Amino acid sequence: xxxxxxxxxxxxxxxxxxxxxxxxxxxxxxxxxxxxxxxxxxxxxxxxxxxxxxxxxxxxxxxxxxxxxxxxxxxxxxxxxxxxxxxxxxxxxxxxxxxxxxxxxxxxxxxxxxxxxxxxxxxxxxxxxxxxxxxxxxxxxxxxxxxxxxxxxxxxxxxxxxxxxxxxxxxxxxxxxxxxxxxxxxxxxxxxxxxxxxxxxxxxxxxxxxxxxxxxxxxxxxxxxxxxxxxxxxxxxxxxxxxxxxxxxxxxxxxxxxxxxxxxxxxxxxxxxxxxxxxxxxxxxxxxxxxx
Amino acid sequence: xxxxxxxxxxxxxxxxxxxxxxxxxxxxxxxxxxxxxxxxxxxxxxxxxxxxxxxxxxxxxxxxxxxxxxxxxxxxxxxxxxxxxxxxxxxxxxxxxxxxxxxxxxxxxxxxxxxxxxxxxxxxxxxxxxxxxxxxxxxxxxxxxxxxxxxxxxxxxxxxxxxxxxxxxxxxxxxxxxxxxxxxxxxxxxxxxxxxxxxxxxxxxxxxxxxxxxxxxxxxxxxxxxxxxxx
Numbered sequence: 001x002x003x004x005x006x007x008x009x010x011x012x013x014x015x016x017x018x019x020x021x022x023x024x025x026x027x028x029x030x031x032x033x034x035x036x037x038x039x040x041x042x043x044x045x046x047x048x049x050x051x052x053x054x055x056x057x058x059x060x061x062x063x064x065x066x067x068x069x070x071x072x073x074x075x076x077x078x079x080x081x082x083x084x085x086x087x088x089x090x091x092x093x094x095x096x097x098x099x100x101x102x103x104x105x106x107x108x109x110x111x112x113x114x115x116x117x118x119x120x121x122x123x124x125x126x127x128x129x130x131x132x133x134x135x136x137x138x139x140x141x142x143x144x145x146x147x148x149x150x151x152x153x154x155x156x157x158x159x160x161x162x163x164x165x166x167x168x169x170x171x172x173x174x175x176x177x178x179x180x181x182x183x184x185x186x187x188x189x190x191x192x193x194x195x196x197x198x199x200x201x202x203x204x205x206x207x208x209x210x211x212x213x214x215x216x217x218x219x220x221x222x223x224x225x226x227x228x229x230x231x232x233x234x235x236x237x238x239x240x241x242x243x244x245x246x247x248x249x250x251x252x253x254x255x256x257x258x259x260x261x262x263x264x265x266x267x268x269x270x271x272x273x274x275x276x277x278x279x280x281x282x283x284x285x286x287x288x289x290x291x292x
Numbered sequence: 293x294x295x296x297x298x299x300x301x302x303x304x305x306x307x308x309x310x311x312x313x314x315x316x317x318x319x320x321x322x323x324x325x326x327x328x329x330x331x332x333x334x335x336x337x338x339x340x341x342x343x344x345x346x347x348x349x350x351x352x353x354x355x356x357x358x359x360x361x362x363x364x365x366x367x368x369x370x371x372x373x374x375x376x377x378x379x380x381x382x383x384x385x386x387x388x389x390x391x392x393x394x395x396x397x398x399x400x401x402x403x404x405x406x407x408x409x410x411x412x413x414x415x416x417x418x419x420x421x422x423x424x425x426x427x428x429x430x431x432x433x434x435x436x437x438x439x440x441x442x443x444x445x446x447x448x449x450x451x452x453x454x455x456x457x458x459x460x461x462x463x464x465x466x467x468x469x470x471x472x473x474x475x476x477x478x479x480x481x482x483x484x485x486x487x488x489x490x491x492x493x494x495x496x497x498x499x500x501x502x503x504x505x506x507x508x509x510x511x512x513x514x515x516x517x518x519x520x521x522x523x
Binding site for chain 2: 218
């Protein structure tokens with residue numbers, strides 16, 4: 001009982017938390033669910049003695065964690081939103097980290113014939129024309145933003161919902177674009193959950209290749225959906241790392257964030273990212289490819 | 293896809309082999325539940341006894357409010373504590389968001405009404421004659437209060453156990469305030485949600501089994517004490 005009381009006291013006064021330096025990383029579910037971070041973070045902890053606390057949300061939620069000063073560094077994939085974030089003074093020291101690409105996946109029999117489309121928007125047009133079910137992340141994530149970009153390019157009528165709310169004392173808007181007709185479900189969940197649900201419902205969805213491979217090549221496989229569209233330039237998916245600006249949030253652990261950015265963009269760790277494979281398949285291409 | 297039988301078999305294997313992850317999440321869950329139940333009891337039992345024993349204006353309203361708070365959604369408490377502990381929030385300088393102490397604050401808020409309301413019921417249920425008899429036999433009012441407490445101890449203990457069970461089984465506060473950060477704030481329930489999201493049903497089911505085992509033990513204790521320890 002005495003030990004419990006002592007332990008409780010230590011816990012409540014944060015003594016245990018002060019034992020080791022901690023860096024809070026807000027990142028997307030795709031980097032976390034694919035297993036990449038679990039594979040490389042032990043190296044960071046070994047070389048710097050700093051433990052990384054990973055909060056895995058969508059890109060939108062991760063940037064919000066940065067805006068509120070609840071994270072020290074963010075690793076996300078939505079270039080336009082990243083630039084906004086930096087211009088508004090919330091982020092600094094942005095570096096490219098790696099890239100993979102999005103793929104459209106669906107039932108292996110491809111009932112909508114999306115395989116025969118020559119572009120990503122063409123594939124989505126065929127899914128709407130066939131009136132087949134499409135699942136959307138619907139969570140403001142980088143994947144959701146990419147999906148909306150493709151819908152806007154597709155030759156199908158779309159509708160845009162706008163919700164207004166107040167963030168940081170300023171009115172802000174959250175818009176989401178979706179096809180006006182066809183069977184479309186917005187689930188507001190992470191990448192993993194979306195693949196699982198699309199697999200259960202045999203629906204089409206947009207997924208980053210890293211997470212898709214991680215699910216397809218798991219033992220036993222966690223999805224039987226097949227790639228029906230890939231390679232369109234619009235499907236490129238670059239990831240960037242950004243430190244939360246200490247001028248806006250003086251309390252963030254900027255020194256550790258800087259170390260993390262230097263570490264993840266170093267030639268050695270870039271090599272580790274390039275070598276991260278599941279079943280022999282490369283999931284992410286490092287941004288700073290070494291010459292040999 | 294995995295069949296249910298496969299998942300169940302793998303889950304049992306993970307539990308029986310004391311898988312390091314399962315053990316870590318279970319330990320963290322129990323620590324959070326123990327500490328928050330302890331704090332909530334230190335607050336809720338005295339307050340509950342006060343409400344039950346004293347007459348004061350608005351007593352009925354207080355009891356109604358307590359009973360309403362029993363049903364407060366965990367996500368609402370989670371969100372409230374998140375906004376309080378967020379760096380922009382009023383308690384941001386404590387830097388407790390995404391930490392175990394942060395989760396404990398949320399759980400305490402969640403279960404103080406449970407301990408208080410159940411204590412009120414337990415003490416009120418104790419025969420009014422107990423207090424009168426004690427006073428007649430020469431006890432001072434403090435001693436009489438102690439005797440009433442002793443007579444209602446099984447009901448109060450049931451309150452504490454119900455609160456403990458609530459913390460172990462809830463996911464709203466743990467997920468929103470804790471953030472499910474691996475090695476920091478991941479609990480049995482948040483890890484279960486995450487592994488379902490990732491299609492890792494064997495591990496999710498293993499965690500579910502551990503949760504079930506804890507809930508079952510808690511409920512057996514609860515039944516025992518609700519029966520006044522005589523069953």
